[in-house]
Amino acid sequence: MKFGFDIDDTLINLREHAFHLYNKKLNQQVGLEHFHALTGIPIHEPFGLTKEEGGQMWHNNREEIYYSACPPFPDAIEVLQELVRRGHEVYYITARPADHCERTKEWLIQAGFPVHKDRFYCGMGDTEKIHIIKKLELDYYFDDKPAVLETLTELPLQVYVKDNSYNKHLEMPRIMMWNELLAILD
Numbered sequence: 001m002k003f004g005f006d007i008d009d010t011l012i013n014l015r016e017h018a019f020h021l022y023n024k025k026l027n028q029q030v031g032l033e034h035f036h037a038l039t040g041i042p043i044h045e046p047f048g049l050t051k052e053e054g055g056q057m058w059h060n061n062r063e064e065i066y067y068s069a070c071p072p073f074p075d076a077i078e079v080l081q082e083l084v085r086r087g088h089e090v091y092y093i094t095a096r097p098a099d100h101c102e103r104t105k106e107w108l109i110q111a112g113f114p115v116h117k118d119r120f121y122c123g124m125g126d127t128e129k130i131h132i133i134k135k136l137e138l139d140y141y142f143d144d145k146p147a148v149l150e151t152l153t154e155l156p157l158q159v160y161v162k163d164n165s166y167n168k169h170l171e172m173p174r175i176m177m178w179n180e181l182l183a184i185l186d
Ligand SMILES: [Mg+2]
Pocket: 006, 007, 008, 009, 010, 143, 144, 145
């Protein structure tokens, strides 16, 4: 079967990683409870930044956010490796900007994710993911972002939301931890 995965905040804990970096860069000690209470995707608010300042902060630190040691979610690498071992196809579909695609692919490989060079899609908009998902005829797709997931409800595939504080309102099958996926398949 064909499995598609978003990367940021689906397979890797990018926003929390950025939250720690913001604390360091801004010389603040904002507690993680503020992170877990966020009801939207942007993380700037607990640091007292405006939307514009937050956007600038993310933009200025994007290199470090993307390519320093962002931790994968527990078992994400092992579960994807197991899928490949079982003969399934693993696809990555990320809306990271086009100029970050090659390095993102390299980063995934370095981190230990199983990456097939023809199964990595990058640089599209959130609402364009649906076209790739359709074309690939995926059997399963996993994402964290409401703006993406909401476009996929009519498709004939299994769509799962990777649980996060800003997507609790979505009523669709939900993955809390990656070790649940193999149990779902069994
Ligand atoms: Mg994401």
